[in-house]
Amino acid sequence: MKGAHAYAAMPIDELYRWFAGEADPTSPTWGDLCRWVADTPALLARLDALPGLKRQPNLFLGAIRYLDGPLVGGPEFLAWVDAHWDAIEHLILTRFTQTNEPGRCAVLAPVLASLPQPVALFELGASAGLCLIPDRYPWLDTPCLDVVHREGLDAHPLDASSPEDARWLRSLVWPGEDAREARLSAALAVAADDPPPVATGRLPDDLPAFLEHAVATAARLGATPVVFHSATLAYLSRPERDAVVARIRASGVRWVSFEGPTVVTELRGRVPDDGRPHFVLALDGEPVARCSPHGAWADWLR
Numbered sequence: 001m002k003g004a005h006a007y008a009a010m011p012i013d014e015l016y017r018w019f020a021g022e023a024d025p026t027s028p029t030w031g032d033l034c035r036w037v038a039d040t041p042a043l044l045a046r047l048d049a050l051p052g053l054k055r056q057p058n059l060f061l062g063a064i065r066y067l068d069g070p071l072v073g074g075p076e077f078l079a080w081v082d083a084h085w086d087a088i089e090h091l092i093l094t095r096f097t098q099t100n101e102p103g104r105c106a107v108l109a110p111v112l113a114s115l116p117q118p119v120a121l122f123e124l125g126a127s128a129g130l131c132l133i134p135d136r137y138p139w140l141d142t143p144c145l146d147v148v149h150r151e152g153l154d155a156h157p158l159d160a161s162s163p164e165d166a167r168w169l170r171s172l173v174w175p176g177e178d179a180r181e182a183r184l185s186a187a188l189a190v191a192a193d194d195p196p197p198v199a200t201g202r203l204p205d206d207l208p209a210f211l212e213h214a215v216a217t218a219a220r221l222g223a224t225p226v227v228f229h230s231a232t233l234a235y236l237s238r239p240e241r242d243a244v245v246a247r248i249r250a251s252g253v254r255w256v257s258f259e260g261p262t263v264v265t266e267l268r269g270r271v272p273d274d275g276r277p278h279f280v281l282a283l284d285g286e287p288v289a290r291c292s293p294h295g296a297w298a299d300w301l302r
C-alpha cells in the first residue's frame with residue numbers, strides 16, 4: 001500500500017504510472033488502462049480535483065467495475081467517463097478501499113485451531129467479516145476449530161448480505177485475478193446467509209471498549225478470547241499501531257496478527273526475507289509463519 005501522503009500529494013500522472021507498475025503482474029488490463037490514464041490530460045484533470053486520499057487509483061478503477069464500464073483506454077472510455085462522471089464521483093467519495101480477502105482464512109484457521117477451544121473471535125478492520133467465518137467455508141478443513149462467537153470492528157463496516165456492498169467488494173478485485181474473484185463470490189454467498197456482525201469503530205480510539213467487550217463476552221461463553229487483524233494496521237500511523245498492540249497485549253486476550261513484514265513494530269526483522277512478497281503471521285507476538293499476503297501459501301516456522 002502506498003502511504004496516504006503519496007495518494008494525496010503525488011502528481012496525478014505519476015500516481016497512475018506508479019499504479020500501472022503495481023497492477024501489471026496480476027492485472028495487465030489495469031496496468032494498460034492506468035498508463036493510458038496517465039497520458040490523458042482531460043481525464044487527469046478530473047481525477048486530480050478529487051480530495052486527498054480519494055485520488056487513489058483503486059477507487060476510480062473500482063467505480064468503473066462497479067458501473068460495468070469499459071476496461072480499455074481510448075475515446076470510447078473517455079466518452080463513457082464523461083457520461084457517468086456523477087455516478088463515478090459519488091462512488092469514489094462515499095466508498096473506501098477495503099478489500100476483504102477470505103483466502104487469508106486458509107492460514108489463519110490453523111493458528112485459531114491451535115488455541116484452547118472453543119474460541120470467540122474478534123477482528124479489527126473486519127470489512128464485511130469474511131475472515132471471521134473460516135469454520136463456515138466448506139472448502140476449508142477446520143474440524144478442530146470451534147467458534148462460539150464472532151464479531152468485527154471497522155471504521156466503515158460492510159454487510160455481506162447487501163447487494164451493493166457485495167458488488168463494491170467484487171469491484172475492488174482487479175480484472176484478471178479470476179481465482180480471487182471466484183473465492184470472494186463463494187465466500188460472500190456463504191456469509192450472506194448469516195452475515196458476521198461488524199460494528200462501526202475507529203482504531204485506536206474505540207479499541208479499549210471493544211477489548212473490554214471481547215473479554216467479557218468470551219468469559220460469559222467459557223471461550224478463549226481471540227483478537228486478530230489482517231491487512232489493517234498498515235492504515236494506521238506507527239504510533240497508532242503501537243498503541244493498538246500495547247492495548248491488545250494488556251487486555252489478556254490471545255492475539256493473532258497477519259500483516260506486512262514491517263507493519264507491526266515488534267515483528268519487524270523477525271522473519272527471514274526470501275525475496276517473495278509476504279505477510280507475517282504471528283501468535284501473541286511470536287512469528288509462526290511467513291505467508292502469501294492473500295493466504296495462498298505458508299512457510300510454517302514452528
Ligand SMILES: C[S@@+](CC[C@H](N)C(=O)[O-])C[C@H]1O[C@@H](n2cnc3c(N)ncnc32)[C@H](O)[C@@H]1O
Nearest residue numbers: 098100101125127154155156202203230231235
Ligand atoms: C484491507 S481491509 C482488510 C479486511 C480484512 N481484515 C481482510 O483481511 O480481508 C482493511 C480494513 O481496515 C479498516 N480500517 C482501516 N483503518 C481503520 C481504522 N483506523 N479503524 C478501524 N478500521 C479501519 C478498513 O475500513 C478496511 O475494512
